[in-house]
Amino acid sequence: MPDHLPIIDSGQATQPLFWGVDVGGTNVKIGLVDDAGQTLAFEKISTEVSLGPQAAVNRVANEIAKMEQNLGLPRAQIPRVGLGTPGSMDLAAGMLVEPPNLPGWWHFPIRDSLAAALERPVSFINDANAAAFGEYWLGAGRAYDSMIMLTLGTGVGGGIIVNGELVNGVNSFGSECGHILVDSAADANLCVWGGGRGQLEAYASASAVVQRTRERLTEGASSELAGMLGGGDNELTAKQVFLAAEQGDALANEMIDETARWLGIGVTTLVHTLDPGLVVLGGAMNFGGLSSPIGRRFLDSIRQEFRMRTFDNVYEGTTLDFATLAGAAGYLGAAGYARAVHRQTAAES
Amino acid sequence: MPDHLPIIDSGQATQPLFWGVDVGGTNVKIGLVDDAGQTLAFEKISTEVSLGPQAAVNRVANEIAKMEQNLGLPRAQIPRVGLGTPGSMDLAAGMLVEPPNLPGWWHFPIRDSLAAALERPVSFINDANAAAFGEYWLGAGRAYDSMIMLTLGTGVGGGIIVNGELVNGVNSFGSECGHILVDSAADANLCVWGGGRGQLEAYASASAVVQRTRERLTEGASSELAGMLGGGDNELTAKQVFLAAEQGDALANEMIDETARWLGIGVTTLVHTLDPGLVVLGGAMNFGGLSSPIGRRFLDSIRQEFRMRTFDNVYEGTTLDFATLAGAAGYLGAAGYARAVHRQTAAES
Numbered sequence: 164m165p166d167h168l169p170i171i172d173s174g175q176a177t178q179p180l181f182w183g184v185d186v187g188g189t190n191v192k193i194g195l196v197d198d199a200g201q202t203l204a205f206e207k208i209s210t211e212v213s214l215g216p217q218a219a220v221n222r223v224a225n226e227i228a229k230m231e232q233n234l235g236l237p238r239a240q241i242p243r244v245g246l247g248t249p250g251s252m253d254l255a256a257g258m259l260v261e262p263p264n265l266p267g268w269w270h271f272p273i274r275d276s277l278a279a280a281l282e283r284p285v286s287f288i289n290d291a292n293a294a295a296f297g298e299y300w301l302g303a304g305r306a307y308d309s310m311i312m313l314t315l316g317t318g319v320g321g322g323i324i325v326n327g328e329l330v331n332g333v334n335s336f337g338s339e340c341g342h343i344l345v346d347s348a349a350d351a352n353l354c355v356w357g358g359g360r361g362q363l364e365a366y367a368s369a370s371a372v373v374q375r376t377r378e379r380l381t382e383g384a385s386s387e388l389a390g391m392l393g394g395g396d397n398e399l400t401a402k403q404v405f406l407a408a409e410q411g412d413a414l415a416n417e418m419i420d421e422t423a424r425w426l427g428i429g430v431t432t433l434v435h436t437l438d439p440g441l442v443v444l445g446g447a448m449n450f451g452g453l454s455s456p457i458g459r460r461f462l463d464s465i466r467q468e469f470r471m472r473t474f475d476n477v478y479e480g481t482t483l484d485f486a487t488l489a490g491a492a493g494y495l496g497a498a499g500y501a502r503a504v505h506r507q508t509a510a511e512s
Numbered sequence: 513m514p515d516h517l518p519i520i521d522s523g524q525a526t527q528p529l530f531w532g533v534d535v536g537g538t539n540v541k542i543g544l545v546d547d548a549g550q551t552l553a554f555e556k557i558s559t560e561v562s563l564g565p566q567a568a569v570n571r572v573a574n575e576i577a578k579m580e581q582n583l584g585l586p587r588a589q590i591p592r593v594g595l596g597t598p599g600s601m602d603l604a605a606g607m608l609v610e611p612p613n614l615p616g617w618w619h620f621p622i623r624d625s626l627a628a629a630l631e632r633p634v635s636f637i638n639d640a641n642a643a644a645f646g647e648y649w650l651g652a653g654r655a656y657d658s659m660i661m662l663t664l665g666t667g668v669g670g671g672i673i674v675n676g677e678l679v680n681g682v683n684s685f686g687s688e689c690g691h692i693l694v695d696s697a698a699d700a701n702l703c704v705w706g707g708g709r710g711q712l713e714a715y716a717s718a719s720a721v722v723q724r725t726r727e728r729l730t731e732g733a734s735s736e737l738a739g740m741l742g743g744g745d746n747e748l749t750a751k752q753v754f755l756a757a758e759q760g761d762a763l764a765n766e767m768i769d770e771t772a773r774w775l776g777i778g779v780t781t782l783v784h785t786l787d788p789g790l791v792v793l794g795g796a797m798n799f800g801g802l803s804s805p806i807g808r809r810f811l812d813s814i815r816q817e818f819r820m821r822t823f824d825n826v827y828e829g830t831t832l833d834f835a836t837l838a839g840a841a842g843y844l845g846a847a848g849y850a851r852a853v854h855r856q857t858a859a860e861s
Contacts, residue, residue, distance in 0.1 A: 251823075260825075309682065323785065325674045332787025333658070334829035342784040344821070346696050347777050359780075359821050428696050435691040435711075436672065436785055438681025472693070472708050474600075476609075480683035 176203055179505070180236070182244040183498030184223060184277070185293060188212060188264040191219065192490070193226055195234075195241070196498035200301040204230045205494075216259070216271040224280035243505045244285045245497030246277055247293030254335040257287050286504045288331060290493055292338050294486075295322020296329050296503075297496025298443055302488040309439035312486065313340050313426070314446035319364040322496075325437060329500060341368070345428045366425035369401035369448045376404055376418050386414035405450045408457045419450060419457065420464050427468020434473065434481055445486030452485045525552055528854070529585070531593040532847030533572060533626070534642060537561060537613035540568065541839070542575055544583075544590070545847035549650040551840075553579045565608070565620040573629035592854045593634045594846030595626055596642030603684040606636050635853045637680060639842055641687050643835075644671020645678050645852075646845025647792055651837040658788035661835065662689055662775070663795035668713040671845075674786060678849060690717070694777045715774035718750035718797045725753055725767050735763035754799045757806045768799060768806065769813050776817020783822065783830055794835030801834045 176197035185192040187210060195204040206226050210219060231238070251260040257274025259265065274287040288296070295304075295312035304310040308327055314320035321340025323330040330337040341364035346352065351361030352371065365371055377399060380392055388407050391399040407415035430442050444462070451458035462483060470478045488495060525546040534541040536559060544553040555575050559568060580587070600609040606623025608614065623636040637645070644653075644661035653659040657676055663669035670689025672679040679686040690713035695701065700710030701720065714720055726748060729741055737756050740748040756764035779791050793811070800807035811832060819827045837844060 321785075325679060326677050328675050328677070330674060330786055333789035334787050334826045336784065336823070336826045337787040339784045339787070342822075343781040344694065344777055347694055347774075348697070362784075425696075428693055431708075432692040432781060433785060435685065435688045436782060437679055438683050438686040438688070440682035473691075474685070477683045477685045 176201065178240060179502075180241045181498040181501040181505070182227060182241060182281075183293075183494035183496070183501065184244060184246045185290060185493030185497055186210065186219070186246070186248040186265075186273075187290070187493075188249065191223055192494040193223060193230075194491070194494040194498060195230065195236075196495060196502075198502065200495065200499070202491075202495070204234060206230065210265075212265055212267065216265070216268040216273055217276060220273065220276045220280055223277065227281060238283065242283065243501040244277065244281055244283055245293070245499070245501030246274060246285050246287050247290040247493050247497040247500075248273060248287075249290050250335070252287070252289060252335050254287055254289075254331055257285075260335075286497075286501045288329065288497065288500055289320075289322075289335070289338070291320030292322040292329055292331060293494075293496035293500060294320075294445055294488075294492035295324060295338065295443075295496065296500050297488055297492035297494075298322075298445065298486050299324045299329075299496075300499040301495055302492060303443045303484050303486050304441055307439070307441045309437065310441040310443060311340065311430075311433050311437060311439050312443040312445055313367075313429070315367060315369065315444060315448040316446040317368060317370055319368045320446070323433075323437065323439075325439070327503075329503075340429065340433060343429055343432055345425055345432075363425065363429040367422050367429065372401045372404055372418055372422055372448070373399050375421065376414070379414060379418070384414050387412050388415060401448050405455075405457060408450070409455065416457075416460075419461055423461050423464030424468050427465045427472065430465060430469050430483065431472040434469070434477060438477065438481075440481060442481065442483045443486050444484070445488075445492060449485055458485070525550065527589060528851075529590045530847040530850040530854070531576060531590060531630075532642075532843035532845070532850070533593060533595045534639060534842030534846055535559065535568070535595070535597040535614075536639070536842075537598065540572055541843040542572060542579075543840070543843040543847060544579065544585075545844060545851075547851065549844065549848070551844070553583060554843075555579065559614075561614055561616065565614070565617040565622055566625060569622065569625045569629055572626065576630060587632065591632065592850040593626065593630055593632055594642070594848070594850030595623060595634050595636050596639040596842050596846040596849075597622060597636075598639050599684070601636070601638060601684050603636055603638075603680055606634075609684075635846075635850045637678065637846065637849050638669075638671075638684070638687070640669030641671040641678055641680060642843075642845035642849060643669075643794055643837075643841035644673060644687065644792075644845065645849050646837055646841035646843075647671075647794065647835050648673045648678075648845075649848040650844055651841060652792045652833050652835050653790055656788070656790045658786065659790040659792060660689065660779075660782050660786060660788055661792040661794055662716075662778070664716060664718065664793060664797040665795040666717060666719055668717045669795070672782075672786065672788075674788070676852075678852075689778065689782060692778055692781055694774055694781075712774065712778040716771050716778065721750045721753055721767055721771055721797070722748050724770065725763070728763060728767070733763050736761050737764060750797050754804075754806060757799070758804065765806075765809075768810055772810050772813030773817050776814045776821065779814060779818050779832065780821040783818070783826060787826065787830075789830060791830065791832045792835050793833070794837075794841060798834055807834070 177199040319341030346361035352365035526548040668690030695710035701714035
């Protein structure tokens with residue numbers, strides 16, 4: 164994360180400070196962020212899912228205590244902590260519900276457990292919403308009041324900000340853009356996690372790209388990816404599809420264009436609902452982003468589908484872009500959300 | 513509008529007061545509403561579209577002056593006016609753009625024209641957004657922080673409130689729920705107003721119900737509606753479909769169920785985007801609402817489609833209901849929006 168190197172000297176910080184904790188299936192990212200969005204300290208620790216949630220909370224708390232000590236920072240300067248985790252979750256209760264990425268952590272009161280360990284209030288949000296809030300505060304959305312972010316990975320996540328407010332939803336299911344419907348056909352694709360038919364996630368996630376490519380290869384489509392049907396070390400991934408597309412492989416390019424078409428349909432629906440002025444694509448599956456001809460073509464193909472399906476003024480008035488904070492978006496957004504809650508609380512008291 | 517009879521004695525009013533002006537293709541509704549949502553005065557005048565927008569603005573201003581005089585109210589007690597019109601519009605500029613329902617009114621600066629005539633600031637919004645804001649403030653949404661309203665008429669309109677804020681959009685295209693995509697097929701229906709393919713409006717508007725019914729009748733479907741293909745006085749309307757359904761006509765009931773199915777798809781997408789806890793159906797096409805078995809069946813069919821496509825907790829945590837303010841929602845919402853802007857402005861100064 165070269166854009167977000169810690170600044171060592173906490174004397175340069177704008178008070179107050181906030182911890183942002185971004186829990187993933189593999190790593191937990193922990194960052195100390197000042198009121199202006201500068202990162203003062205950062206650590207990445209292994210999640211160790213199998214050891215259970217309380218062990219992870221304790222390790223996060225120890226890590227934070229250590230960093231505070233090293234920096235010589237009193238707790239009073241860091242009044243609140245932001246926590247993002249993968250769903251499903253119950254935000255009001257502060258509970259993990261049944262997160263598929265965190266087996267063994269189901270129905271755990273993670274918010275209050277972390278708050279007790281840190282002796283500070285914790286603001287709890289969905290990880291994709293946290294990433295969107297990070298981009299809104301410090302990344303691609305800096306100049307906007309509202310935005311929609313789609314997070315393209317194994318699944319499709321989303322985060323929506325309307326007039327500065329993150330859309331968490333009353334059932335902790337706000338901004339679940341991967342679950343909007345793009346295909347109403349009776350035989351539409353099933354969602355990666357099971358459940359709904361015809362939802363965006365089943366068409367525009369990395370899993371969907373792989374599945375569609377496998378189907379075409381099984382049908383005998385000619386492609387340099389044909390050797391990857393066997394699995395093992397040579398397993399087919401969205402990254403492999405991207406690499407083949409960079410080599411000019413026709414099937415790989417077709418698969419990326421098809422993904423873009425479905426995303427264009429989803430983007431149209433989301434923009435017609437909220438008209439935010441900005442749609443941001445984040446997550447691991449960005450086909451190289453703006454630094455690759457394939458990534459630029461991917462973005463252009465989404466734009467073309469959107470253009471075909473919307474009105475001229477809405478097309479002209481909507482920016483579609485890649486996210487800029489990469490893997491830092493989650494902890495920055497968690498910290499930013501804690502900052503927003505802190506300000507709201509201060510304004511109300 | 514029996515629920516909203518004017519209270520005559522303005523001494524009972526909660527200050528300040530706001531005018532709400534709801535411009536339609538046939539009538540303009542003008543209501544004086546107090547800070548608690550009570551209507552102190554109400555007039556409906558003919559829009560007279562053919563006389564042009566400046567003439568209509570003058571007649572609205574005269575009507576308001578007359579009512580203020582009758583009530584003995586000084587202007588200072590009514591600091592702001594809310595104005596709702598059918599789109600398309602440019603909210604920031606205060607302009608009508610190309611509203612299909614108001615031929616001859618295109619590219620007219622209606623907000624500033626009315627503000628000049630009334631010597632007061634005017635807050636300008638889309639008519640469906642105004643209706644939604646009315647339901648949010650005083651109707652079906654009273655107990656909610658967020659809600660989505662779908663307005664079913666010739667077209668499908670929408671209005672969205674997120675955490676108390678109306679979603680107007682940066683291109684004046686926020687909350688256009690009729691334009692979300694429900695059918696991605698290449699031969700999907702075209703929108704009533706032209707343009708997009710596969711959008712909700714082309715499946716769930718009164719026009720769509722009539723078109724689908726005509727198609728089935730032309731194909732020879734047996735129905736008591738068969739005599740209505742000729743046009744003229746006996747022209748087929750969504751109302752006729754509703755009346756036939758009430759008589760037990762199988763085709764008519766099938767058409768209503770199909771409409772409900774498409775709405776269930778649209779509701780799923782909207783709820784997965786915003787998870788507001790409440791979805792309200794308004795507009796003329798409510799098949800009798802809760803007072804008719806057909807209306808209740810319509811609502812239930814939408815619910816069943818939504819249930820099939822969402823998660824249990826989201827289904828349980830989302831209320832789907834008919835609007836309660838009927839034709840009063842627009843002027844009440846316009847007044848309520850003026851009130852919200854007035855409060856915001858007061859808080860910021």
